[in-house]
Amino acid sequence: MPSFAVQLPNLQVMGPLVDIRVLVGLPVEQALQKAGTTVPPPVAVKAMIDTGASGSVIDPNTAKQLGLQPVGVVNIATPSSASVSCPQYVVRLLFPNNVVIQAIAIEAPMQGQQIQCLIGRDVPALGVLVYTGYLNQFSFSL
Amino acid sequence: MDRLSIELKTFAAHLQSLLGTSEGKFVLIRGEEIAGVFDNQMDAISAGYGSFGNVPFLVKQILKVDMPISFVSNLLAV
Numbered sequence: 001m002p003s004f005a006v007q008l009p010n011l012q013v014m015g016p017l018v019d020i021r022v023l024v025g026l027p028v029e030q031a032l033q034k035a036g037t038t039v040p041p042p043v044a045v046k047a048m049i050d051t052g053a054s055g056s057v058i059d060p061n062t063a064k065q066l067g068l069q070p071v072g073v074v075n076i077a078t079p080s081s082a083s084v085s086c087p088q089y090v091v092r093l094l095f096p097n098n099v100v101i102q103a104i105a106i107e108a109p110m111q112g113q114q115i116q117c118l119i120g121r122d123v124p125a126l127g128v129l130v131y132t133g134y135l136n137q138f139s140f141s142l
Numbered sequence: 143m144d145r146l147s148i149e150l151k152t153f154a155a156h157l158q159s160l161l162g163t164s165e166g167k168f169v170l171i172r173g174e175e176i177a178g179v180f181d182n183q184m185d186a187i188s189a190g191y192g193s194f195g196n197v198p199f200l201v202k203q204i205l206k207v208d209m210p211i212s213f214v215s216n217l218l219a220v
Contacts, residue, residue: 027191035195052214069198071187073146076220077210084220087145090187104183106211109219118217 003141004097011136016049018095022058022117024066025090025102040066042094045116049129049138053120056093056105062116063089063107074106084108093123099142101126148173149200160204171200179204 006018021042024032032039043065045058055074072088086106093101101123110116127142149171156176160169163179168186170177172194180186186201 025187027188028196031191031196037196048217050213050215050217053217054211054213057213057218067196069196070145071190071199072183072201073150075208075210076213076218078213078218078220079216081220083210086220102184104187111217111219115217 001141002097002099003139004095004099005137005139006096007135007137009136011131011133011138016131016138017115018047018049018119020045020047020096020117020119021094022062022066022105023092023094024068025092028068028090046114047093047117047119048115049119049124049140051121051124051129053118055120055122056103057108057110057118057120058089058091058105059110059116060107063087066091068107070107072104076106076108093117093119095140099140101142145198146200149198152176153200153202157204161206164204165206166204168201168203171202172197 008014021044023042029039043062045062068089070087073085075083076086086108088104088106091105093103129140131138152171152174168180168183170186170190190199
């Protein structure tokens with residue numbers, strides 16, 4: 001079963017952070033290859049697993065670096081806004097230990113510069129997320 | 143959402159008829175063309191890339207009410 005575990009100095013303070021890479025989705029890669037276009041290399045980002053997020057989010061700079069084209073639009077509601085229209089893209093999220101998940105990610109700006117990606121509930125929906133607070137560790141299995 | 147503004151207008155213009163035949167399914171739209179209706183989102187997206195290549199297109203679920211996706215944390219700057 002593909003899985004990874006992350007150990008942090010202080011999980012409660014830092015939150016479940018994980019270094020991942022974001023890559024264009026498989027249908028995007030196939031379309032680029034069919035057109036004879038170079039597939040952009042993966043973009044390294046710091047991500048946070050956020051169970052308060054319905055879906056996964058990438059920041060605008062990541063979407064720009066990958067040359068992503070939108071495949072949808074969704075309205076999102078946050079504590080400070082009732083409805084904001086955001087584009088959606090097909091991406092692959094490359095977690096440690098070669099755990100790869102294809103997702104339909106929303107593009108939205110993040111608060112501050114620490115993280116560039118939110119892993120929303122669309123990812124844990126596919127597997128098992130274990131948060132072991134007293135060990136400052138979390139793990140995810142597909 | 144400037145890059146899909148035409149597709150969103152096309153969706154709005156066809157929503158009532160789509161609701162009558164395909165509520166809950168996913169419609170694929172490029173420009174003013176309804177390119178297909180699919181049972182799931184990923185099939186519609188794959189068909190979009192297969193037909194149009196790496197260009198903007200719209201895949202949207204056919205629903206009477208388009209509810210916002212919720213984010214309860216304050217990590218997004220919107």
